[in-house]
Amino acid sequence: MVIGASDGRLVVPLAAAGYRVIAIEHDPLALHGGEVQLPGDRTGHAMGMIERLKQEGLHDRVQVVEDDFLASDPVTAPCDAVWTSCSWHYSANHHRPLGEFVDRMQRLVRPGGLLGAEFMMPLTQRHHVLEHYTSPEKLRRYFIGDWDVLLTLRTNEFTEHAHVGQLQDHNHRMGLLLAARASTPS
Structure with a gap:
């Protein structure tokens, strides 16, 4: 499962490798594509995940769930692996504590499964006061x-x-965490 699947940059390679993937995304532009603002006062068309999956012939390997992961329970069946990439820091997710986001992800991992997260680390003073960095x-x-x-x-x-969504060069510091759930409860 990929939470915050965006335009499919992680979903497409997983499906191409033969995995069945559940992709959860709430942003209509990421899912369906559309016009985007580009650096240099230009506009362009961004391909959405659904179109990308069809183009690659992978739409039958991916269950796309168009829903807000924090506002509902879009999936309840446990998965072998649950992954998110840089979704925690988005301001749309700041209305809920980071711990709740992590807990919801953990509940979707089957015993013996994996949870992975790539995330933004704080750089600016503003970041240091937000737990989501x-x-x-x-x-x-x-x-x-x-x-x-x-x-x-x-x-x-x-x-x-x-790039799209960030029209100026900018700095980051990233973190990654990979955790395993015990096969049998402790």
Whole structure:
């Protein structure tokens, strides 16, 4: 399962590798594509995940769920792996505590399964007051009991060039956490 599946940048490779994927995304532009503002006062067409899956012949391997992961229970069956990439820091998700987001993800992982998260770490003063910009150390408090943190990584600060949604060059620092749920409850 990919939560915050966006335009399918993680979903497409998983489906192409033969996995069945549940892709949860709430943003209509990410799902269906449309006109976007580009750097340099230009506009262009962004392909949505659904169109991309059809183009790649993978739509039959992916269950697309157009829903807000935090506002409902779009999927209840446990999955082998649950992943999110950079969805925690979006302002649309700040109305709920980060711990609730993590807990909802954990409940979807079957015993013996994996939870992975790529996330933004704080850089600016504004980031430091928002719990959704976090660190591997702070995330560990959510992985107790049946959970074992297998891997945490962090990048140095780096500059990303302007892109859709961020029309100026900007800096990031990223983190990654991979955790396993015990096969049998402790």
